[in-house]
Amino acid sequence: xxxxxxxxxxxxxxxxxxxxxxxxxxxxxxxxxxxxxxxxxxxxxxxxxxxxxxxxxxxxxxxxxxxxxxxxxxxxxxxxxxxxxxxxxxxxxxxxxxxxxxxxxxxxxxxxxxxxxxxxxxxxxxxxxxxxxxxxxxxxxxxxxxxxxxxxxxxxxxxxxxxxxxxxxxxxxxxxxxxxxxxxxxxxxxxxxxxxxxxxxxxxxxxxxxxxxxxxxxxxxxxxxxxxxxxxxxxxxxxxxxxxxxxxxxxxxxxxxxxxxxxxxxxxxxxxxxxxxxxxxxxxxxxxxxxxxxxxxxxxxxxxxxxxxxxxxxxxxxxxxxxxxxxxxxxxxxxxxxxxxxxxxxxxxxxxxxxxxxxxxxxxxxxxxxxxxxxxxxxxxxxxxxx
Ligand code: ADP
Numbered sequence: 344x345x346x347x348x349x350x351x352x353x354x355x356x357x358x359x360x361x362x363x364x365x366x367x368x369x370x371x372x373x374x375x376x377x378x379x380x381x382x383x384x385x386x387x388x389x390x391x392x393x394x395x396x397x398x399x400x401x402x403x404x405x406x407x408x409x410x411x412x413x414x415x416x417x418x419x420x421x422x423x424x425x426x427x428x429x430x431x432x433x434x435x436x437x438x439x440x441x442x443x444x445x446x447x448x449x450x451x452x453x454x455x456x457x458x459x460x461x462x463x464x465x466x467x468x469x470x471x472x473x474x475x476x477x478x479x480x481x482x483x484x485x486x487x488x489x490x491x492x493x494x495x496x497x498x499x500x501x502x503x504x505x506x507x508x509x510x511x512x513x514x515x516x517x518x519x520x521x522x523x524x525x526x527x528x529x530x531x532x533x534x535x536x537x538x539x540x541x542x543x544x545x546x547x548x549x550x551x552x553x554x555x556x557x558x559x560x561x562x563x564x565x566x567x568x569x570x571x572x573x574x575x576x577x578x579x580x581x582x583x584x585x586x587x588x589x590x591x592x593x594x595x596x597x598x599x600x601x602x603x604x605x606x607x608x609x610x611x612x613x614x615x616x617x618x619x620x621x622x623x624x625x626x627x628x629x630x631x632x633x634x635x636x637x638x639x640x641x642x643x644x645x646x647x648x649x650x651x652x653x654x655x656x657x658x659x660x661x662x663x664x665x666x667x668x669x670x671x672x673x674x675x676x677x678x679x680x681x682x683x684x685x686x687x688x689x690x691x692x693x694x695x696x697x698x699x700x701x702x703x704x705x706x707x708x709x710x711x712x713x714x715x716x717x718x719x720x721x722x723x724x725x726x727x728x729x730x
Contacts, residue, residue, distance in 0.1 A: 349620060370671070395418070397599055509593075520628055532556075534549035578596070637701075645677060
């Protein structure tokens with residue numbers, strides 16, 4: 344998704360890929376295969392680059408320090424990135440900045456987890472500090488008795504992060520970008536809807552959010568970016584907690600274009616992908632205004648339909664205004680394989696907009712609706728046979 348933005352600006356994008364079958368290969372011709380955990384591969388890949396950046400956070404920090412020592416321009420740098428790689432480091436940084444954290448502790452074993460739960464109240468959320476994504480590495484522990492069942496997690500990794508289970512009204516995301524020179528910009532705070540720990544839908548901007556909460560969340564994200572020296576795009580995931588002091592608590596940081604920012608591809612003057620390129624290249628940042636009044640992004644995960652294109656005639660006919668982004672990944676149940684963006688003219692119709700975006704995503708995910716072959720009229724020129 345970075346490729347169209349790079350092409351438009353005339354930048355050459357080169358991607359280090361894990362294998363020739365990864366979907367990025369079809370979008371970026373210059374895609375050497377190599378292991379991002381292998382320093383030699385990283386050093387070879389970095390030859391001749393103006394800047395090296397990331398689409399995930401798992402490149403080891405010690406390798407990034409080596410790359411910098413070898414003269415590579417790494418953005419964001421390892422001292423910022425560590426806060427997105429390690430949730431214990433991130434919690435300590437948020438405390439240092441005196442921004443609103445849930446109650447948390449670093450716990451070494453089951454006994455420490457029980458002591459934390461007895462102090463803050465059960466249930467408790469137990470997290471692996473590193474390597475988690477889409478809710479993998481997050482476990483709800485209901486009671487001291489249940490805590491005994493987490494011994495396997497402590498055997499695999501210790502310490503772990505324990506957090507009080509937050510009673511939130513909804514989840515939010517504050518997306519910002521910052522350049523190495525310190526120029527920064529924010530998009531409006533969005534509402535993110537998670538299903539089973541996976542981002543399912545985003546509504547931009549978050550509807551009916553108190554102005555002071557939106558402003559404080561945006562300020563917090565910009566402060567984190569400035570104080571931690573973040574460069575490129577960063578998403579700050581938040582829990583909205585009406586009635587608490589700030590109205591929100593910080594969940595976690597992602598330092599790269601993020602699923603909660605995909606709406607910007609069609610719904611903002613500057614997409615997060617273009618902004619990331621501008622930011623890491625230390626260029627002036629683009630405007631972050633919303634196009635239209637409200638934008639909905641709906642993910643589609645792997646489902647029944649394994650031949651996505653067979654559903655396109657029905658899906659695209661259902662909603663001509665929808666913008667479909669398909670990642671070219673093989674379909675596996677529950678895997679994120681694409682999303683739909685839909686820009687609305689009026690906030691009064693946000694429910695209708697969500698329904699329309701879901702209709703398109705569900706047709707692609709599940710194949711043709713039952714009933715008639717497609718359940719929807721064929722666009723002109725297409726018959727059931729050639730659809
Ligand atoms: P990941 O790194 O896998 O995205 P997160 O830390 O964002 O993991 O947690 C995944 C989801 O679990 C969150 O989106 C939220 O719905 C829920 N969650 C995480 N931490 C808490 C918490 N302290 N209280 C309540 N729910 C939580």
